[in-house]
Amino acid sequence: MSLLLSPEEQAIAAGHDGAAMAMRILAESARLLGAPRLIPIASAHIDGALYHGDSGTLFAERLVDGGARVAVRSTLNVGALDLMGCSRIRLEEPARGMARRMMEAYRKLGCEQSWTCAPYQAGHRPAKGSDVAWGESNAVVFCNSVLGARTNRYGDFLDIACAIVGRAPDYGLHRPENRRARLVFDVSGLSASFLASEIAWPVLGSLYGREVGNAIGIVTGITGHPGEDALKAFGAAAASSGAVGLFHIAGVTPEAPDADTVLAGAEPDMVIRVTPEMAAKARLGLSTAASAKAIDAVAIGSPHLSLDEFDMLERLIAGRRLSVPIYACTGRHALSGLEQNGRRKALEASGVIIVADTCVVVTPIMPELAGGILMTNSGKFAHYAPGNTGYSVLYASLADCVESAVIGKPILTDIAA
Amino acid sequence: MSAAAEILVPGRAGQGEALVLTAPISFWGGVDPKSGRIADVRHPQHGQNLSGRVLFLPGTIGSSSASAVLLELVHNGHAPAALVLHEPDAILLLGLIVAREMGWQTPMALKLGRDLFETYRGCTVEVAEDGSLAPAA
Numbered sequence: 001m002s003l004l005l006s007p008e009e010q011a012i013a014a015g016h017d018g019a020a021m022a023m024r025i026l027a028e029s030a031r032l033l034g035a036p037r038l039i040p041i042a043s044a045h046i047d048g049a050l051y052h053g054d055s056g057t058l059f060a061e062r063l064v065d066g067g068a069r070v071a072v073r074s075t076l077n078v079g080a081l082d083l084m085g086c087s088r089i090r091l092e093e094p095a096r097g098m099a100r101r102m103m104e105a106y107r108k109l110g111c112e113q114s115w116t117c118a119p120y121q122a123g124h125r126p127a128k129g130s131d132v133a134w135g136e137s138n139a140v141v142f143c144n145s146v147l148g149a150r151t152n153r154y155g156d157f158l159d160i161a162c163a164i165v166g167r168a169p170d171y172g173l174h175r176p177e178n179r180r181a182r183l184v185f186d187v188s189g190l191s192a193s194f195l196a197s198e199i200a201w202p203v204l205g206s207l208y209g210r211e212v213g214n215a216i217g218i219v220t221g222i223t224g225h226p227g228e229d230a231l232k233a234f235g236a237a238a239a240s241s242g243a244v245g246l247f248h249i250a251g252v253t254p255e256a257p258d259a260d261t262v263l264a265g266a267e268p269d270m271v272i273r274v275t276p277e278m279a280a281k282a283r284l285g286l287s288t289a290a291s292a293k294a295i296d297a298v299a300i301g302s303p304h305l306s307l308d309e310f311d312m313l314e315r316l317i318a319g320r321r322l323s324v325p326i327y328a329c330t331g332r333h334a335l336s337g338l339e340q341n342g343r344r345k346a347l348e349a350s351g352v353i354i355v356a357d358t359c360v361v362v363t364p365i366m367p368e369l370a371g372g373i374l375m376t377n378s379g380k381f382a383h384y385a386p387g388n389t390g391y392s393v394l395y396a397s398l399a400d401c402v403e404s405a406v407i408g409k410p411i412l413t414d415i416a417a
Numbered sequence: 418m419s420a421a422a423e424i425l426v427p428g429r430a431g432q433g434e435a436l437v438l439t440a441p442i443s444f445w446g447g448v449d450p451k452s453g454r455i456a457d458v459r460h461p462q463h464g465q466n467l468s469g470r471v472l473f474l475p476g477t478i479g480s481s482s483a484s485a486v487l488l489e490l491v492h493n494g495h496a497p498a499a500l501v502l503h504e505p506d507a508i509l510l511l512g513l514i515v516a517r518e519m520g521w522q523t524p525m526a527l528k529l530g531r532d533l534f535e536t537y538r539g540c541t542v543e544v545a546e547d548g549s550l551a552p553a554a
Binding site for chain 2: 021024025028029032033047048050052053054055056058059062153154155156157158213240241242243288361383384386387388
């Protein structure tokens with residue numbers, strides 16, 4: 001089936017302005033995706049404003065020069081600079097200036113200055129069943145799975161093209177028939193104490209992503225809602241180890257009141273019964289420096305920390321002084337809450353470095369350190385830190401991360417899967 | 418061993434030494450946008466450079482910023498000579514679509530079954546304008 005553009009869409013594509021360029025990019029992508037038409041969208045989340053090099057800045061400025069503006073509500077994912085001035089970014093000129101120009105260009109296109117990878121915790125929560133065009137793999141998987149809105153993984157450039165045109169290709173997860181589960185990921189064989197622990201979600205997410213790839217699965221064996229931050233961690237880990245855009249959890253996520261509903265009465269193609277050994281191996285696989293004797297830093301907040309997660313961090317630090325820094329990445333939506341009652345100052349006095357608008361794996365913040373060891377409770381940081389920062393990683397719970405930061409050596413609590 | 422591959426995104430013809438990846442890769446985080454070096458320490462081809470190579474991709478994973486990395490590689494002259502994909506990945510190929518809109522010269526992206534990838538390992542591969550792939554004489 002080939003792409004059919006309406007006469008109006010064809011007229012826009014034939015123009016010479018920024019909207020025409022956006023329409024042509026959208027139409028070319030729709031053709032590659034095999035979409036038969038474009039459909040209207042309710043909102044967009046734009047991942048394209050992160051500086052990877054001058055090319056992205058030149059692209060955004062070409063759209064601005066062409067007079068383009070977003071047609072729907074559009075939040076922005078992280079940029080390469082901390083515009084709130086919480087942390088020092090080691091990006092040197094001329095890259096620094098180009099990164100700033102890029103962030104400015106997206107503002108001029110009419111995007112909201114949200115600068116977060118957790119827009120769903122910053123007031124951008126599209127309605128269940130609505131079509132949207134979101135970028136950033138963790139935001140996409142959360143939007144589909146936890147909110148029940150419909151989006152594919154819109155990469156850089158296509159996200160802003162959809163936002164300007166106000167349409168998206170009709171394919172993939174926009175279509176209800178493509179949202180049903182085809183495999184079962186059964187975690188009922190794991191201990192209740194492991195499933196109740198914080199590390200269960202990033203570890204299982206990492207395993208899930210590797211096992212299912214881009215297929216849609218349903219997780220069974222979970223009793224009770226684990227909380228939004230746990231689902232956020234699961235989705236982020238799954239979307240970094242596999243191409244996961246949508247998961248279901250029986251009795252938890254909105255399209256899966258039970259397994260039968262989301263399997264649509266069909267037998268699953270595969271049932272993955274997760275064993276304690278598989279979970280233990282997945283946990284070990286998140287570390288590249290499992291036997292480290294010392295640590296140089298802790299990084300948390302991928303996806304960006306919520307205020308609830310800051311509450312937990314404060315409770316665990318309990319006013320103690322850290323001997324290695326904890327980089328706590330968050331968005332300005334959480335920062336405003338932290339500014340109250342001197343909470344931010346108290347955390348910083350302990351040795352926490354708050355990073356706003358960006359994070360430690362997308363832009364140079366942590367010192368360059370040969371053989372550096374980074375401890376993290378984030379499955380996504382564990383996945384990306386070695387390639388992007390040069391640090392080896394040691395994965396652990398937030399409680400272990402904090403205790404380790406206090407003494408500067410890894411403390412690992414055994415939680416049997 | 419010459420094969421006619423489907424052209425996913427048109428671009429210039431070219432040739433380069435084959436780089437056959439044996440595992441899916443995430444361009445963002447997995448490839449250095451400044452040099453084209455494979456930076457993912459967990460990837461079997463870690464340390465290899467895809468600049469100027471005919472790159473055979475069995476699959477792609479991970480971040481939705483893959484297109485930005487590819488666009489940057491095109492802009493700074495470190496793109497592969499051609500990309501050969503087992504299946505079209507619109508996120509990655511968007512990098513080429515945008516590069517064409519910007520008026521920059523782009524490598525071709527082709528579709529070819531991954532079972533044929535191994536036949537090109539170790540060869541210098543010539544990519545013709547019609548999308549055919551042949552070992553260079």
